[in-house]
Amino acid sequence: MSNSILVVGGGFSGLTAAVEAAEMGYDVYLVEKESYMGGRVAQLNKYFPKLCPPTCGLEINFKRLKTNPRITFYNLAEVESVSGSAGNFNVTLKVNPRGTTPQCTSCKAGEEAATTEVPNEFNFGLDTRKAIYKAHPMAYPNQCVLDKDAAPADEISAIASAMPAGHVVPDQEAETVQLNVGAIIMATGWKPYDPANMDNLCFNSFENVVTNMMVERMASPSGPTEGKVVRPSDKELPKTVGFVQCAGSRDQNHLPYCSYICCMATLKQVTYIRENNPDADIYIFYIDIRSPGRKYENFYKKIKADEKVHFIKGKVAEIKAGSAPGSVVLVAEDTIGGGKIEQEVDLAVLATGMQPTGAHDQIPGIEYDDDGFVVEKDGITPCGCAKRPVDVVSSAQSATAAALRAVQTVRRAG
């Protein structure tokens, strides 16, 4: 039997669940597969509807995390299997090597020595990074990462010698860790739905068709385009932007449910584009604008007041090449005005939905539903977007509730 709690996933929900449970006096293990904590929200520029930076709340939670001796956390770690039952789970973790030591917090010398550039996954391939890097400037833990598969062996050695002695350890090996815990919180979050699955939207054919998550990275001051939402083809600010809502969501062939956040995310991204360019025309193709509740409705109202934001009720059926270089045409059925609409835009943004991580990556010993959401079982509590598509506020509620479930489980078992 164990009194400790395992939280799988160090995104916003997992981080919240971990600190909330630890502040109840329990030992918590937090396992995150990326090199940094914060998950999806770490990639966001601002939160709707306050337009405040996600790193502000993360900074508080990181401080709660690092000052709480009850929390042990692992990055670059995966849960390989779960067995046992409430009060007594056996969990196997694989902790992948970071290739550096804890005091290695500045990659500068190594970056200068490195020559190979690889696509930067944190920025969805919109720019590149080196073999030694931090995912982003606010990354926590702030320890550098050596990706030794990203460059030839001699370059890795050159990086190691350029860095202070002992900071880079290329031959670190993965470790297996066995944990015995009383309760498990599943906070494995979501992935953006793969836009390549929608043939009609031609994501892979046109450079100037991007996803909403790519827009978040572009809008971020530390992103690939220094805060400007540009056309990838020529790095110019677009004069016309089209948002394609429900790109994959509410669609039997893709994600049958509503992804909850994409309408609000688009309304938020309108403010990014407006900040870059006061004259840009913005076209939003939607089925319903889902801005429920007082705060969200007020935010929608603010955006509606912008005369250069055009709302068109109609689902985009097709994206095709436009007449101007790099432009694309959004083709939709206008369900109010009738007829077919063709709107040429400089940049098209697919408001892709969220797919639970469990749709692709499942952990043996955990139960999932048809959509890939985690099913609650005695001692195993899902929260946040592992449970259902939710916004950040609801993730915080859900994670706090999951912390209580875990506490109840270990108290009952104890």
Add this chain to the structure above:
Amino acid sequence: MSKKIGLYIYTGDGIKDAVDVDKLVELATGDLGCAVVKTSDDLYSAEGAAMVKADIDSEELNAVALAGVSPRYDFPGFSFPGVYVEKTSLRELVVWSHQIPADAEDADAQKEHVQELAEDYIRMAVTRCQKAELPEPNKMEDANTKILVIGGGVSGMSAALEAAEAGHEVTIVEREAQLGGFAARLRKQIPVGPDYSNMVDPIANELIEKVNANDKITVRTGTEVARLAGVPGAFRVSFKAAGSKSEWDAPVPLTDEEKLDENGNELSAEEQKAKYDAKNEGRHDYMEEDPNAEIHGAVVLASGWKPYQPADDEFPHLAWGNAAVVTNVQFEEMAKAGNITKPDGSPAKNVAFVMSPGGAEDDADFPYASATTSLVALKQAKYVREDYPEDGKAYIFYQHMRTPGQYEYFYKGLQDDPGIFLTKGAVTEVTPGDNGLTVKVEKTILGEDIEVDVDLVVLATGMVPTTKDEAVVNFAYRQGPAFRDLDLMGGYCDSNFICFPYETRRTGVYAAGGVRRSLTIEESLEDAAGAALKAMQCLVAAQEGHAVHPRTWDFDYPDFYFQRCTQCKRCTEECPFGALDDDEKGTPKPNPTRCRRCGTCMGACPERIIGFKDYNIDVVGSMIKSIEVPDDDDDKLRMVCFACENDAYPALDMAAARGASWSPLVRVIPVRCLGSVNVSWIKDAMSSGMDGALLLGCKYGDDYQCHFMKGSELANARMANVAESLNSLGMEPERVKLAQVAIDDYDKVADIINDFVEEVVGMGPNPFKGW
């Protein structure tokens, strides 16, 4: 306690190239009197930690200053219990942020600036080590662990069951004669989990049974809270019969308007007291203790919502006032009681549901509507089909159908029903006629305007939080019985924080369910569990003696030197959390478990009598005074910068890491919150000859980002007074400036500093320099 200080200087990451480290060592061993001074290229390694630990043991050091990387970074092995540890940043704040181009003509002069900057950060760090003490936890070991739940609807009952399941005693107080709230009056409800395609029976009755069967839960129906006094861990709760008056009703302070006479002049203290007494006649003073009060440790506020009741003259175009036009709540009552009927009692087989009242002009839903309102309309359309499966027709006219997440499956489930007609459209008019009501709808999804004759029209009105019009909790606090700034949130008892929804401005009271947000029953169940956890957790914090969110790591608590208190009441009025009460004279009464340790009281106090062990007027004042100010060099003006440690300070760190440079004339001091900045620090800076002070804090206003709500706003008001004082001394008020900086403004913060420095340099030196 006298300090034996060890200073450890990190020399890696370019520090030793940019700074003359030997001179720093000389300064520390000489003038600063450090017992141990060591340098290391790899200070933060395991060996570095072992070296510090060995010195602590052999030299009996009781304070350690680490000068190197930003204090936001920490490293394994650097925790030294019983030893005060101060970290200062040479890497970010000195070296990275002051890059000297190799070809700079004035490289030597610049190097001198950087050296002086490094020396000042060393002075400040050592000074802090000398002045600060280690906090001692203020443990409330006898904290009462019983939870009070206000409201016996699904959120309240669920919170009570959750807390009981975790081992706590619980009292539920419910105004109505029975438990259940709205949810008990439903005919059917929206699902609370998979499968999401069909309605389910109300879960409220099951919850009522569970509550009644649970011996840890005491239920008090027909009861309200007259007043809630005391502190987390020992709230004193006075109950009363619902709707009755009680001598223990919480007194209500005078509003700002009531404090003025008819000419707008402030009434004297005696006059105010008389007016206050008249206003609260028959009620005991808020500090008086009710001998019959029942002790509880923490509170879950689940008082729920009230149906939005349109005014008589509201929505005339929707024929509101006609007996056949009802709200969704009225319709639910009818559907629960029996069949769906017209006002004359005959079957209502054709029912229209109107989601948005704005006609062709506005597509917003009704006030206080939400996804729940959309779902309820869908559910109620199904009632029409249940009652009249052969020929019942339900029309749902919506602008935006809001069924997020898996609730989409519920919506989908309806779309196959041939008796349910769903269309987007603007309902422009409802007119009574011979055949009931005619509903006119424009811009429908069918591409045309339509008219439908129906027997009933149901308005999808919203859910108004109970806190909008009532105090509900009735705090017997110095700041009054209600939560503050509810207007900002439309009356919702919400935190205004996306990341931390459970925060309220009254420690120990956590809101759940419809009082905070319009939620479905499923969401309310989860929300109740979260609020229950927060209530339980604040008791753990009280027992362990640390703050609750956001400074959960903080075991310190402000001390008051009451002998010098002048009863100015600023601390009691400005505390964002209502932590301070007062006595008849106005002397503050601290309540440690209500306090969040932001230091707003310390910043407010003109007598400088409030402080923390490791963060007080003397600690920061001494740090400022330790800065070396050349008194005859116009190229070496000095400015202090107070930076919010959670947002502005990390922004500086990031700016430096990303290669931004700013003026070396500025010395940064991290502060808990700008609200904690006492004007005496500005005076200290100016009287020690410094030339300006810059405050970097969070955004304020409606979308405030300050986690202590008002910090930067209060600081801004205080600085206006400072500006006046400067003016009266013949100094430019612009020497003191506050800028709002978000944590991601790292691309802007260097410019903000440089612009300020340029402005001050333009004004020339502080005329009192060298006095």
